[in-house]
Amino acid sequence: MSTTTVLKNARIIDPSRNLDEVGTIVIENGRIAAAGAAAQNQGVPEGATVRDCSGLVAVPGLVDARVYVGEPGAEHRETIASASRAAAAGGVTSFIMMPDTDPVIDDIALVEFVLRTARDKAVVNVYPAAALTKGLAGEEMTEFGLLMESGAVAFTNGRKSVHDTLVLRRAMTYAREFGAVIALESRDKYLGANGVMNEGLFASWLGLSGVPKEAEIIPLERDLRIAALTRAKYHAAKISVPESAEAIRTARRRGADVTCGISINHLSLNENDIGEYRTFFKLSPPLRSEDDRSAMVDALADGTIDIIVSSHDPQDVDTKRLPFADAEDGAVGLETMLAAALRLHHNGRVPLARLISAMSTRPAEIFGLDAGTLKPGAKADITLIDLDEPWLVAKEQLLSRSKNTPFDDARFSGRAVATYVAGKQVFGV
Amino acid sequence: MVFFPHRHLIGIKGLSQQDIGYLLDKADEAVKISRQREKKTSTLRGLTQINLFFEASTRTQSSFELAGKRLGADVMNMSVGNSSVKKGETLIDTAMTLNAMHPDVLVVRHSSAGAAALLAQKVSCSVINAGDGAHEHPTQALLDALTIRRAKGKLARIIVAICGDVLHSRVARSNILLLNAMGARVRVVGPATLLPAGIADMSVEVYHSMEEGLKDADVVMMLRLQRERMSGSFVPSVREYFHYYGLDAEKLKYAKEDALVMHPGPMNRGVEIASEIADGPQSVIEQQVEMGVAVRMAVMEALLLSQNNGERA
Numbered sequence: 001m002s003t004t005t006v007l008k009n010a011r012i013i014d015p016s017r018n019l020d021e022v023g024t025i026v027i028e029n030g031r032i033a034a035a036g037a038a039a040q041n042q043g044v045p046e047g048a049t050v051r052d053c054s055g056l057v058a059v060p061g062l063v064d065a066r067v068y069v070g071e072p073g074a075e076h077r078e079t080i081a082s083a084s085r086a087a088a089a090g091g092v093t094s095f096i097m098m099p100d101t102d103p104v105i106d107d108i109a110l111v112e113f114v115l116r117t118a119r120d121k122a123v124v125n126v127y128p129a130a131a132l133t134k135g136l137a138g139e140e141m142t143e144f145g146l147l148m149e150s151g152a153v154a155f156t157n158g159r160k161s162v163h164d165t166l167v168l169r170r171a172m173t174y175a176r177e178f179g180a181v182i183a184l185e186s187r188d189k190y191l192g193a194n195g196v197m198n199e200g201l202f203a204s205w206l207g208l209s210g211v212p213k214e215a216e217i218i219p220l221e222r223d224l225r226i227a228a229l230t231r232a233k234y235h236a237a238k239i240s241v242p243e244s245a246e247a248i249r250t251a252r253r254r255g256a257d258v259t260c261g262i263s264i265n266h267l268s269l270n271e272n273d274i275g276e277y278r279t280f281f282k283l284s285p286p287l288r289s290e291d292d293r294s295a296m297v298d299a300l301a302d303g304t305i306d307i308i309v310s311s312h313d314p315q316d317v318d319t320k321r322l323p324f325a326d327a328e329d330g331a332v333g334l335e336t337m338l339a340a341a342l343r344l345h346h347n348g349r350v351p352l353a354r355l356i357s358a359m360s361t362r363p364a365e366i367f368g369l370d371a372g373t374l375k376p377g378a379k380a381d382i383t384l385i386d387l388d389e390p391w392l393v394a395k396e397q398l399l400s401r402s403k404n405t406p407f408d409d410a411r412f413s414g415r416a417v418a419t420y421v422a423g424k425q426v427f428g429v
Numbered sequence: 430m431v432f433f434p435h436r437h438l439i440g441i442k443g444l445s446q447q448d449i450g451y452l453l454d455k456a457d458e459a460v461k462i463s464r465q466r467e468k469k470t471s472t473l474r475g476l477t478q479i480n481l482f483f484e485a486s487t488r489t490q491s492s493f494e495l496a497g498k499r500l501g502a503d504v505m506n507m508s509v510g511n512s513s514v515k516k517g518e519t520l521i522d523t524a525m526t527l528n529a530m531h532p533d534v535l536v537v538r539h540s541s542a543g544a545a546a547l548l549a550q551k552v553s554c555s556v557i558n559a560g561d562g563a564h565e566h567p568t569q570a571l572l573d574a575l576t577i578r579r580a581k582g583k584l585a586r587i588i589v590a591i592c593g594d595v596l597h598s599r600v601a602r603s604n605i606l607l608l609n610a611m612g613a614r615v616r617v618v619g620p621a622t623l624l625p626a627g628i629a630d631m632s633v634e635v636y637h638s639m640e641e642g643l644k645d646a647d648v649v650m651m652l653r654l655q656r657e658r659m660s661g662s663f664v665p666s667v668r669e670y671f672h673y674y675g676l677d678a679e680k681l682k683y684a685k686e687d688a689l690v691m692h693p694g695p696m697n698r699g700v701e702i703a704s705e706i707a708d709g710p711q712s713v714i715e716q717q718v719e720m721g722v723a724v725r726m727a728v729m730e731a732l733l734l735s736q737n738n739g740e741r742a
Contacts, residue, residue, distance in 0.1 A: 201627030207565070207602060210626055321521060322541075
């Protein structure tokens with residue numbers, strides 16, 4: 001039986017090879033045999049499955065480097081399996097799963113649990129990130145070496161900063177020897193600690209306590225100093241203000257090996273979207289001003305911001321149908337990340353190839369994943385995109401177990417129409 | 430019959446100048462009722478009012494209770510302590526339980542901003558916000574406006590200085606919105622640690638000294654400073670706070686000679702206001718309490734009658 005699939009007449013965008021041309025992708029035994037104009041009209045092997053992709057864009061499957069899942073511990077919000085189906089529907093073929101589950105993924109047995117569950121039940125590739133400190137408590141480092149050997153691809157402290165600079169320095173120093181990537185969010189322990197939205201006029205009218213920008217910038221600048229000191233691979237996981245992007249530029253000029261990401265929400269939405277206390281827009285970091293959002297789009301376009309993440313964070317009615325200050329942070333995003341990012345292409349702010357790179361090639365490079373490229377021999381993780389398909393988001397139709405999307409009723413142009421993982425189609429419309 | 434086009438009263442935001450004028454006119458009539466020997470009317474006879482207070486407040490709750498009773502409604506009080514159950518769950522659960530009992534109006538106080546709005550989405554009756562976190566306290570602003578209008582004859586171009594802890598004050602927010610809507614000039618006076626971010630863009634003039642802020646003011650509105658904020662966290666000490674921001678005879682002299690002194694209560698005598706001023710001739714603090722009942726009568730009548738196109742339910 002043939003295991004050859006041919007996707008012909010697609011506009012192929014492969015940022016790993018600076019390629020943007022109409023051509024054909026040949027998939028053999030789950031791997032790319034050829035992808036590009038040169039493969040057009042070369043004939044197809046007998047018995048091959050041929051798909052005419054005229055009008056579609058074929059890109060390396062998307063890689064989402066920050067996804068929260070409820071398994072283990074909160075399976076009613078999301079399981080690894082349900083997250084993987086949501087991912088496939090959003091064109092995401094690989095995601096990195098955050099360790100702030102219950103129990104926290106800080107031990108090799110739990111990394112193995114995630115990988116085993118993913119192998120048996122997930123339709124996309126699931127890579128576990130492990131806790132940087134035991135129980136995410138910010139005090140004792142975890143077994144970086146053993147965790148990496150068992151399959152952890154990054155270390156993070158989940159939603160919290162590591163407040164103790166000595167702990168952070170030692171963890172980064174130790175992690176460097178293993179080449180581990182340390183991916184941290186930055187939020188000061190005191191400044192804005194009670195804040196629930198961006199500090200400013202809008203929060204003041206709503207009577208909500210604010211989170212100043214400095215609550216993100218100060219711990220980030222501190223972390224970047226420690227990264228330079230230890231020469232560790234540091235990734236600022238979710239920055240939200242242009243001052244943070246500037247801090248990254250400065251650290252790079254000093255020669256530090258640092259990268260950064262932003263959630264799609266912070267590229268698409270601003271604080272005004274909170275309206276009258278809409279808790280689906282309560283995020284960490286909080287949605288910022290429109291000026292900040294726009295500046296972050298520029299920082300993405302110019303390459304300061306390396307990657308876009310969904311920051312998929314399933315929350316249910318119990319944690320969201322509350323007064324704003326009492327509700328949990330977070331929004332689901334696996335299924336809407338691509339469509340929301342395409343808005344930046346349609347309005348001319350960010351070139352399409354940059355967007356695809358930020359959602360596929362770059363995250364794969366940063367975290368060392370077998371993904372993000374269509375070069376011959378690579379795993380055939382491919383997303384087919386219709387750039388213009390009109391699409392109205394209805395939260396009931398989302399595949400995620402939780403429906404806390406800030407894009408309910410949003411009108412998008414463009415979405416994934418087919419998703420292939422290792423040559424096998426796992427999603428299609 | 431004048432139409433009041435709102436089902437709920439969540440905040441002053443969203444009310445037009447006409448809406449506010451309508452409520453104040455109605456409240457003027459209600460004052461007369463309260464001053465009669467026979468204070469009970471049948472305006473809301475047969476209707477049920479539930480006061481749902483997640484935060485204790487004797488004054489506001491009794492004011493709403495009396496207002497409802499004077500309109501002939503059946504009034505029930507529910508005080509829900511902040512027990513071990515998480516606040517928000519109690520809010521929605523309690524609201525749904527009460528809703529099943531078919532109340533016509535729910536008066537809600539809660540420590541979280543947005544609680545009243547959230548509740549209004551879930552229940553099928555009118556909701557009146559009796560204070561939600563640091564967001565709004567609309568009936569307080571209305572009673573303040575009524576007090577000022579009755580004393581000064583108007584609100585337009587009146588200079589009102591709101592002094593003290595504006596940061597945590599829902600009273601201040603509602604007053605800023607209402608006074609601006611009615612054409613008054615609003616100032617805020619307080620230490621920078623007690624003013625919210627972006628205050629200068631809230632259509633107010635900002636002062637950090639009482640001398641400047643009170644100059645030529647027609648109304649001096651003092652705000653309560655919570656005890657836990659007095660010593661070190663927002664201001665260094667009660668002594669220093671009173672020295673710079675407490676209203677005493679000397680500071681009151683900066684305002685107009687006939688300036689009104691107001692306070693939403695309960696007062697911290699000797700912290701934000703000196704006793705001699707609170708009890709002095711310029712103080713209208715007791716009138717505010719009287720106007721409170723009248724304004725709440727007006728609000729309930731407007732909400733409940735407008736729903737029935739002016740017909741009694």
